[in-house]
Amino acid sequence: MRRVVVVGGGPAGTAAAKAAAACGVEVVLVEAEPEPGDRRRADRRRLDGVEHLAESEVWAIEPVAGGHRVHVRTGPTDGPDRTGRAIEARALVLATGAHDRTLPFPGWDLPGIHTTQAVLAGTAGIASGERVIVAGPGPFLPPAATSLIEAGARVTAVLEAGDPVAAFLSRPAGVLADRAGAGELARHTAALAGHDVPIARRSAVMAASGRDRVTAVLAARLDEHWNPLPRSLRRFEIDALVVGFGRTPRLELAGAAGCAVEDGSVAVNAAQATSVSGVFAAGELTGIGGAAAAEGAVAGAAAAKLLGARVRAPIKWMRRARAGRRFAAALAEAYPIGPGWREWLSEETPVCPCEGVSYGELRRALAGPGEGGSRQLELVTGAGLGWCRGHRCGRNIAELAGQAEDLGHGGVAAPVRLGELAGER
């Protein structure tokens, strides 16, 4: 019981594990990534005093006297032979990060459409010379666009759904709170101007078309609620489309543990403590665009303190974390997602691509008597029960249904096979 379990091996999780270990407490770091094959990445693994569980998934958090029991499965998620372990912890740090937000639009499941995150991670594979449009509410459109230009692609246009410059100007304190972040964005925007890439504000891709892959998009100007303005439709012939709708925190584990969530992120205080005693959260989980490593360091120290270690308050990291949170708030305000996006959907647009549930099917289910509650909606349509576990559709479906997303308090945080549940000791 006298240990800290950190879930998530990204910048926040790694920082938390390091900080807690440096205070002299026992730390277990659980992360989904398998052990890296290459030496360079293996360096990151060398965390002294930290037991590292790679390729592992926390499927449940069970409150017990004095803390929580963390249920872990290790091994390839598709494989039949995962091993199970239950670890008791006095303190928990959740650093499960975020995944790309996706909004459905007609044609969004065509090959040749990538996210800005995929471009920045280098996994999009857009070839040199290809005509690309970069679109979305951002906020990573400029960096993605410059990255594409550097790779030799022809960026035909950048379409920003909002007007971030105006938004930033109205919230200067937020922007200045994280000068590094704001400076980055400004640099990329300037670079695009230097390459003569037109940047249109309040514009978005309404539909993508093509037979086997995307070959054209229809774009329109938007009003402030994201409703397309009539007579503003333009067609662009392209070879690839990059869309960025921002990111959204991975809430399954925090939700299962019962942590309070505000505006789609886990609510934390200055010590990164959540609403559940003994559970801390850090990184993108608490808000996109904050100072992940700083938050992790604060959370790790606070967790160690809970175990009774003598810990000096990490003032520097707390200041950095606070500045990061203010920037994240400014970011969220500068790049909101307006409600008009549902106007772009056609009957056939898939809203749950995993289970093949179209917008028309969802609308019919919602229009039918009483299916608005998410439990019954998913039992009837299957939307949200597929392999992506609602990452691509959960939030969208909740918005279309006019409800808050069900965070599944007391449930399983990751799919676990009945055979695995049966064998648990």
Place this chain on the structure above:
Amino acid sequence: MSGIDSADVVVVGAGIVGAACAEALSAAGLRVLVLDRGSPAGAATAASGGGVLVSDKDPGPELELAVASRRRWPELIEELRELIGPRSAEVGWEARGGLAVATSAEAIGPLAALTAAQRAAGIEVEDLDSASARDFEPELTEETTAVAYVPDDAGLRPAAATAALLSAVRARGGAVRHGVTATGTATDRSGAITGVRTGAEAIPCRAVVNACGPWAGHFSERIGAAVDVLPWRGVSLVTAPLSRFLTRAVWDAEHLDAGQEAGVPEWIGFEPTASGAVLLGAGRPLVSFEDDLDTAVLRRLARGAIRLFPGLAGVPVVRARNGFRPSTPDRLPVIGEDPRRPGLWHAAGHGGSGVGLAAGTGRLLADLFTGREPVVDPDSFRVDRPELALEAGA
């Protein structure tokens, strides 16, 4: 009735039982207001797989009510179609039949005794050997020791049915208000109901129906007429959508034997859903509103599930939720007027069978309210039956 100045009857709780009671009372000509502190069908009803079963009921008053309710449901749906139109009355009714499955030698006797008693009560039951059982449900284990098929078992979509019932209430001049919490009742000097309090407001009415599901006991205590309805915690699991894994409701007959010693059984039930996901439910007596995970229960449920359906071993569970099944000491619902407070009625304590029993409950309540011949003998469901050990009201 937009301002809701008054009503003949206020039904507290817009789950399927409350909605059925409200519909039946409105059909009898009364002005009905339904209140729910959350949204309609938001709690126990939403967690239900929608089974309308007679196969799993103990012969006696429970089975009688279940049979009456099974008969009433399709009639009621037809009446709703006439009143609110076929689209709004589309509740997914399926008379698909159900199976009770034993996999041990010990459970053969208890299951045979149950089906004999059911046949004596007029229920059609067919005994199936292992091969025939798998004609009905191919994924069932080969290792069955006894299987009973009940053609009358049926199912519907609980949220849809609730909404249709509430639409009927509105169509007849009643109203439904969600997000409104009933906090107490107003009474005259003789102790009879004159209204229901909702915080600041008091709505005049001459009767209140407690249809608060798992909270029926708490609500009854709050208004000073405590009835012993408490929440039994059980868990529901939802698998990933599967292709035609299960067609009918199936329940595990093993607990019939184990139940005798433990005093209260732990049962496992399987229900198909329109999405193809299988809904598994298990119940165990734990009076608690805690919403946290209990892996011991999950483990038992998983083992039981694989014993009946070996193919489930490789199937992932995508959702696990706690469900609270409102239960009474003698496991029969409470349906009737509270003798301690004229005008206060209870319609609660249906365990895990609220959806199936709702139509019969609504009908019985309206019968008693209007003085009609009751559809079943109401005596076993009386509020003041000895098993409920009613305390004198405040």
